Each structure stands twice: as structure tokens, then as C-alpha cells.
Amino acid sequence: MTDTALSTIAATLYAELPCNFISARDARVKAADGGELAAQIKALRKPSVAAWVVNLFAQERTAQLAEALRLAEELRKAQADLDAATLAKLGRERRTLTRRLAQNAVELATSRGERISASTLDAVERTISAAFFDPDAAAAVASGRLVRELDPSESVDLGAAVGGGTPEAPAPPAVPADEVSARRERRAAQRALRDAEQARERAEHTQMQAEKAHRDAAARMQSLEARVVELEAELAQTRTEAERARTAAAATAESEASAVGHLAEAERVESAAKDALDALIRAQSS
Template structure:
């Protein structure tokens, strides 16, 4: 817990214009009744311009900042259940919200007569972004007593980042029990919807694979049936050709037998002629 008197004084000082901080702090030191408190006030460091802009916004737009920090906390809790696409979408929305809050804070500071440069606005945006990612950074921003800007990539040392004592964690807005229950049910329904969408996408993928496999198999069947019909036609023609060849074989065999008989008769006739001629010669 912070010392109430010191934190109250520090909160007031850290919304003073940076140019007036030293004089306002010294005036508080002079009016302090307690010497220890005066020493603590004197030790308060002057905030950077970016820290002052965030402090001004945190104190004068406390409800707006608290709502943004609460939404950021819900996102941190829910992100473990989300897929990459949803996380990317939420990341873009969070960056948009960060820029809008930073712009609102800069406009508030400008209305106080302070000139806000592009580099200061960038530092304000980084500080608010850090509060969205880190509970300690959220406590530092919500305290309205920042001494320096914060960075999302760095851990927060509350002892050096905040003046006037270590801040308590920002109290979450009071939410009716039925609203809490409704939010839980909504998150559960969103997770169920996400799971159902994933299951549908997987089923669609399997259906496409099955349809492709079916089409490929049907094409193969059609090609094979066409080839089978061609082969059947070729087989029928081949069988006809074989029958004709068998007939040719039988005819050739018969012709061969006739030729063999004729040859035998010719050979006998030749032999008889030779015998007759030989007999004449011997006479």
C-alpha cells in the first residue's frame, strides 16, 4: 500500500504542467506539516512530457482507461483459447484502440496548452500498449503518477517508473454477477463456435479429398472398362482369325497328303520306266 498523503500529493503534482512541476513541488514541500512527508515530496522526480500526458489522461479519463485495461485483461485471459487468425485480428483491434487512446490523451494535453510532438505521441502510445500487455504496467499507468514512459518490450520497475510510492493494482470495475455469468457463457459459446468452425473446416477438407478420390477412381474404372471392351473386340477377331487358320491348316494337310500320294505314284512310274529301259539295253 502507498502512503495516502504522499500518493495524493504526487497525483496532483503529476498532472501539473511539466514546466511548473518543480515550483509546484517546492510549494508543496513548504506547506507540508510533517518533515518526513516534506522530504518524500522533495524527492519526487519531474515526469517526462509523455508520462505527464498519460498521467493527465489516467486521472481525467479514469473510467475510459479502466474500461480499456479491463478489456485488455480479458484478452490476455482468452488468448490461450484462440487460433492464430483470431489473435491477429484482436492484435489489430488492440493497436487501433491504443492509437485512439493515445490520440485522446494528446488532445487533452493540447487543450492544456502543451505542444505534443510526434515522438511524444509515439511514447504515449507505447506506454498505453505496455499497460495492455503487463499488469504492472497497467498499475503504473492507472496510478496517474508515472515518472517516465513505458515500453511493451521491457519489464516494469514500479519503484522507478512511478512517483509517490508503489501503486496498487487497478481495481476492476464492479460487474454485476449476472453480467459476469453472461460473459463467461459468451466466452464458452465463442470457444464452442470456434471449435465447431474448426471441425467444419476439417470435415470440408475431408469431403473434398473424398470427392477427389471418388472422381479419380471413377475415371480409372471408365478407362479400364473402355480398354476391356477394346480387348474383348480384339479377342473375338483373334478367335475368328484362329478358326480360319485352323481351316487353312486342315486344307494344307489334305493337300500335302494328296501331293505325297502323287509323288509316290510318280516315283513308282519312274522306277518302272528305268527297269524297262535297262532291260532293252541288255538285249
Template sequence: MADPTLEEIATELYAGPPEDFVSGRNARAKDAGDAALAAQIRSLRKPSVAAWVVNVFAQERAGQLDQALQLAAELREAQEDLDAAALAKLGRERRMLTRRLAETAAELAGSRGERVTPATLEAVEQSISAAFFDPDAAAAVASGRLIRALEPSGSSTDVRDAVAGGVPTLGAPPERPADELKARREKREAERRVHSAEKDLVAAERDLAKRDKALRRIQEKAEELAATEAELDAQLTKVRTEMKQVQRDIPDAEKERTRAAEQAAAATSEVADARRALEEF
């Protein structure tokens, strides 16, 4: 049976009880049959509490972590095809998943008697978040050999320095059919077109309802004006009829007026004659 490698020994030590790390490290170095390996074991640094919590989670929930990291890899590959709204939704879901995994890791640490402070929980969450954004960080977290917590903005050098032993690598993601990415992009483009067409339809229906309302107002006004026009036409016809009758009556009225004027003149003359006769007495 082959002797354990430095990475295998480190993996075991970095998930063991923190208070036993130094004694466990020294014991494994003493038992190592190779002097070079023993020196490497003695050089292993004690992990921070946050790194230990991540290491415990990586070993106890390896399947759950692997699924999350595979999903993160697929999302990194696909996010260049997403629009702003989809990216925002993806960001929210990624943060929720990061928080959920960090809380699970903290619960595991708590079950082993370790108190996880809010600061430690935040560092655990930052390490998992780094794994979601960077393949090297993902491999480091999955190794279970973290010495210290990771930062999402950390460089490749930072990641290497945070891992005990050789720098791990993740397995290659499962191969997909050559045309799957193209089909996925075409599907997203079709979904965007549907979404855009639906927005245009809503706007067009809203505009149509507005135009219908305006047309009804104009039609109602036209009906009102038509009724007024008919009423005025009837009044005009009546006025014209009365005008014609008045015009026919004018000659007779003028004749009667002339006759009355002549009678008035004659009466005036008779009154004058009667007054003169009276004065003679």
C-alpha cells in the same frame, strides 16, 4: 469546502506545463494550510516527459482511456479460454490499440507545445502496454499522477514508486450474470468444434475428389481392356474357325500329295527307261 488532498493537488500539477512544475509545486505547498501536507507537496518529484504525456492523456481523454482499460481487463479474464490463433490475433489488436493511444497522447502533448521524441513515444507506449497487462499499472496510468514511465514487466513495487501520492485502484469491472463466463466458454468451444469440423470437411472433400479421379481412371482402363478383350475374342473365334477348316483340308491334301508322289515316281521310272534305250544306239 474541504481542502484539496495531496492526490488532487498532485493530479493538477502532474498534468500542468512541465516548465511550471517546480514553481507550481512550491506555490501550492506555500498555500497549504497544513504543515504535513505542505511537506508532502514539496516532496513531489517532477515527472519525466513520457510520464507527463501519459498524465495529460489520462486527464484529457479519461473516457477513452477508461474504455480501453476496461476492455483490457475483460481480455485478461477471457484469454485463458482462447486458443493459440485467437491469442495471436488478440496480441496484434492489443499492440495496435496501444500504438494508437500513445500517438493520441503524443498529439495532445504536441498541442501544448511539447516536442515528443521517438524515445519518449516509445516510453509512453510501454506505459500504456503495462496498463493493459497489469491492473495496478492500469490504475497508476489512469490516476494521471505518474512520475516516470512504466515497464510492462515492472513489479508492484515499481508501480507504487512511479506514482505520486497514494496508490490508486481501479473501480471494479461491471458485474456480469453468473453464467456469462460459462456461456462464453461454451460458445468458444462450439466455435472451435465448428472450425475443426469445417477443416475435416475440407480434407474429406479433397480426399473424395482424389478418390473420384482414381476411380474414373480405373473405369476408363477397364473399358479399354474390355474392348481389347472383345477384339481378341473375335480374332480367336476366327482363328478357331480357320483351324477347323485347315484340319478338315489336311486329309484331302495328304491324298493329293500321295497321288502326286506316285505320279512323280512313275515319271522318274519312265525317264530312266528312256535314257537306257538311248544309250543302246
């Protein structure tokens, strides 16, 4: 909890033009007439120009800033349920909103007679962006008591970033119960749709795999059937050639048997002729 008197005075001082801060703070110290409150006011540090721009916007455009921070809080809570495409889309929308809020804040500061440089505008945008990512940064921005600009990539030290005491988290604008219910139902329906889309994608993938497997099996079946036809033709041709060889073998067997008979007869005739010759020679010799 912050001290109400100190935080109220700090908020007023941090909305002053930067060039008037010191004199306005000293006047508040003098009005406090000593004591702890005076010392606390005296300890308030002068804000940077970028911090002052954000403070001015937070105090004079409270509703606009609070609505933006509430949407940022809802997005942080919903991130776990969102797909990459939706998150990318929301991220682009958030960056656009951040730039618009920063530009509006700078225009408000310019209307107070302050010249705002491009580097200050950039610091304002980074500070508002930090509030979209970090609840502590959101509390610091909503307090209207920033002492320095914030950075989305750094953690927030509320004691160093805010003057006049640690701020409480900004209270979100009241949302009608029926709107809350509608949002819940819408988120549930979106989740159901995403689940259904993912299930369809998985089914499509399974179907494509099954179709490919069927095509591959059909192609292999056709190839094997064609090979069967080729092998059957080769088998028929081989059987025909085997039958011809069998017939030829039978014919040659008969020829061989006849040749064997002729050879035996020739050997018999030859032996008889030899015996006759031997007998003739013996007769002539006696």
C-alpha cells in the same frame, strides 16, 4: 504496498504542469519539515512531458482509463480461445482505442496550456499501448505517477518508471454478477460456435476428398470397361482368324498327303523304267 502519504503527494505533484514541478516539489519538502518523508519527496524525479500527459489523463479520466484497461485485461485472458481472424479484428479495435485515448489525453493537457508535439503524442500512444499488453505497465499508467513514457516492446521496471513507490494493480470496475455470467455464457457459446465451424470445415474437406476419390474410381472403371470391350473384340477376331488357319492347315495336310502319294508312284515308275532300260542294254550287248 506504497506509503500512502508519499504516493498521495507524488500523485499531486505528477499532475502539476512540468514547468511547475520543481517548485511544487520543493514546497512539499519544506512543508514536510525534514524527516524521511521530506527526503522521499525530494527524491521524486521530474516526469517527462509524455509521462505528465498520461498522469493527468489517469487522474482526471480515471473511469475511462480503467474501463479501457479492464477490456485489455479481458482480451489478454481470452487470447488463447480466439481464432486468428477474431484476434486481428480485436487488434485493430485496440489500436483505434489507443489512438483515441492518447488524443483525449493530449487534448486534456492542451487545455492546461501546455503545447504537445507530435513526438510527445506518439510517446503517449506508446505508453497507453504498453498498458494494454503488460499488467505492470497497466499498473504504472493507472497510478498517475509515471516518471517516463513506456514502450510496448520493453518490460516495465516499476521502480524506475513510477515515482512515489511501487503501484498496485488497478482494481477493475465492479461488474454485476449477471453480466459476468452473461459474458461467460457468451464466451462459451462463441467457443462452441468456433468448434462447430471447425468441425464443419473438416467434414467439408473429407467430403471433397471422398467426391474426388469417387470421380477418379468411376473414370478408371469406365476406362477399363472400354478396354475390356476392345480386348473382347480383338479376341473374337483372333478366334475367327485361328479357325480360318485351322481350316487352311487341314486342306494343306490333304494336299501334302496326295503329293506324297504322287511322289511315291513317280519314284516307282521311275525305278521300273530304269530296270527296263538296264535289261535292254544287257540284252543288246550279248
